[in-house]
Amino acid sequence: MKRILKSMMFAVLLAGALVTALAPRAAAQTGSIGGTILDINAKPWFGLTVEAVSEQGAKADAKTDAEGRFEIRNLRPGVYKVTITIFPAPNEKQPPVPMGQLKVTSGEEAKADMNFKDIMAKQGAEATEKAKKQDEDKQKFEGMKAHFAAGTAFLDQERKAKDDLAKVTPDQRDAAKQNLKDLSDKAAAEFQAAQKSAPEKDPNQHLLWAKLGEAYDVAGRNDEAAQAYQQAITAKPDDPGYYNNLGNVLARAGKIDEARAAYTKSAELDPTKAATAWRNFGISLYNANRGGDAIEPLQKSAELDPKSAQTWYLLGACLVYKMTVKKVGDKDVPEFAPGTIEAYQKAVELDPDGPFGKQAKEGLEQLQQMAPGIDIKVNAKKKKS
DSSP states (O other), X not given: OHHHHHHHHHHHOOSOOOBOOEEEOOOOSOEEEEEXXXXXXXXXXXXXXXXXXXXXXXXXXXXXXXXXXXXXXXXXXXXXXXXXXXXXBXXXXXXXXXXXXXXXXXXXXXXXXXXXXXXXXXXXXXXXXXXXXXXXXXXXXXXXXXXXXXXHHHHHXXXXXXXHHTTSOGGGHHHHHHXXXXXXXXXXXXXXXXXXXXXXXXTTHHHHHHHHHHHHHHTTOHHHHHHHHHHHHHHOTTOHHHHHHHHHHHHHXXXXXXXXXXXXXXXXXXXXXXXXXXXXXXXXXXXXXXXXXXXXXXXXXXXXOTTOHHHHHHHHHHXXXXXXXXXXXXXXXXXXXXXXXXXXXXXXXXXXXXXXXXXXXXXXXXHHHHSTTOOOOOOOOOOOO
């Protein structure tokens, strides 16, 4: 029974530390491997088979004696793989346990002393430390989840507060703005707490930065949002959505060149959504009253996705910014930028009964009022029944 227990413990301690030293002997053409093996109680381990296999495949072995001592003699110089095998019971052979490699030199003994009690203590301490670290990481992860959930809840309230802000009366506007700011602060605080609670090298850091960016973005805090989105990109540089979000706030802040670079990167990372990236660029500029700057990205979006009524309507509305006035006799005659009327007409054609088609139709009517002679007819396609 004692032998079986020792073999079981031996199987647990598969990776033992092998300490070697060289002790001079009488000169000879061969060397040896020897040492003492102690069990988990630091007692001599009797009956273990220690085998040495050369790089050429030559094998030699020896058993440990009552003192735990073994010696494998007459080994040619070279490097040997050393293993230990134990027979715990009849017909129950334990697989060889690798001990490592030893270099054998002529006339010298490569020494291999092992104390499994020390090894077990070391492994036990390592296992305890590992379990402690795992428990700490688990607690941190749970804390991160709690803060993330709280931040997400505040972010939802913040989005609603932003929608409500557009509907309030002028006398309620200041209070609504303050409520939006307060909710933004609360959401940001929770996402920042989640970052601090996250385990070291947590793979979710990019998501926490992105959510922090949203908390600032919804409230129109462009500089803070841009910094957070940039951190999300640093943590996960292959996410096109983060570049798109960064482009939105940069465009809103009037940083056109930086915004263009962000949208370009987003389009490169996900070509299937390139049209959306350029349309978002145009929308951001349009909302920031920079219609002239919005023309280029909207034209790119229209080329990539010619069936977007929204893109065509916005393009027409922005091209109006390029209108000039020419003096004809005593009259001021408007001259529209090339493509203005066509863009509006395209929006009406694609969305005749929808919001963009209706707004485009109103735009065409306004253009006709400015220049009564222009043709604003739309070749509307009949829908298939």
